[in-house]
Amino acid sequence: MRPGSDKGSGFPLHIMNNKYLIGRLIMVKIFPYAAAFLFASAVAVFAHDSKDDKVTVVYDQPLPNVPGKSIKGILVEYAPGGSSPAHTHAKSAFIYATVLEGAITSQVNGGPVVVYHAGDNFSEFPGDHHAVSENASKTEPARLLAVFVVDTNETELTTYEE
Structure with a gap:
């Protein structure tokens, strides 16, 4: 010092x-x-696209001081009235999400349905089941940034239910 x-x-x-x-x-x-x-679109890789949502990897970096772990930034964009299918994330994934625009309706592990507005943030823990993830508005788009801390060797960050 x-x-x-x-x-x-x-x-x-x-x-x-x-x-x-x-x-x-x-x-x-x-x-x-x-x-x-x-806004690092140069490293953008489309992980999942549908007419309702667009999921883009905007950042992917191994953590030099935590061997075997990486941080990944995922931008989720919802069209008005858009949603994601029910899903779970990688078993090693800790997720911190911030709503960047609009409002997102979310339900995790059968808990209460919550609406998060621009500037609000929430966490998901390894193994959580995300039953509801959707734009709360039928007229305005919504965006959120999900930051994953995950095992570096994880290739599938999200498993969607059919």
């Missing part, structure tokens, strides 16, 4: 103790990567 820095972060204490500077640091250093993550 450098003298005058905080817990090995390498940042001087006057930056670590100033919320404005921390916010600025996040915007300048992290935001460009997050934006690239969301």
